[in-house]
Amino acid sequence: MATETVEQTHDASGSPAGQSGRVGGFFAEVQAEMKRVTWPSQREVSATTIVVIVTSVVFGLYLFGVDLLISRGVQWVLQRFGAGGA
Numbered sequence: 001m002a003t004e005t006v007e008q009t010h011d012a013s014g015s016p017a018g019q020s021g022r023v024g025g026f027f028a029e030v031q032a033e034m035k036r037v038t039w040p041s042q043r044e045v046s047a048t049t050i051v052v053i054v055t056s057v058v059f060g061l062y063l064f065g066v067d068l069l070i071s072r073g074v075q076w077v078l079q080r081f082g083a084g085g086a
Contacts, residue, residue, distance in 0.1 A: 040048075
């Protein structure tokens, strides 16, 4: 297992100037990291969006069908074996 040593600098005084330096450093690191990001093309985004929508619809219909079957099964059992009528 690899370990990575990260050097951290601390402003011992805890002054606002030290905090603004840390915040500025954070945003500089964020900016550097964002430059290394590989962004998907519009075509890739469209394709994956369609896949997500189609998959959601398919699973929604499947779960609707399962819910309907279970609901009808419970209703049948309650009617058949009399729950609430004596």
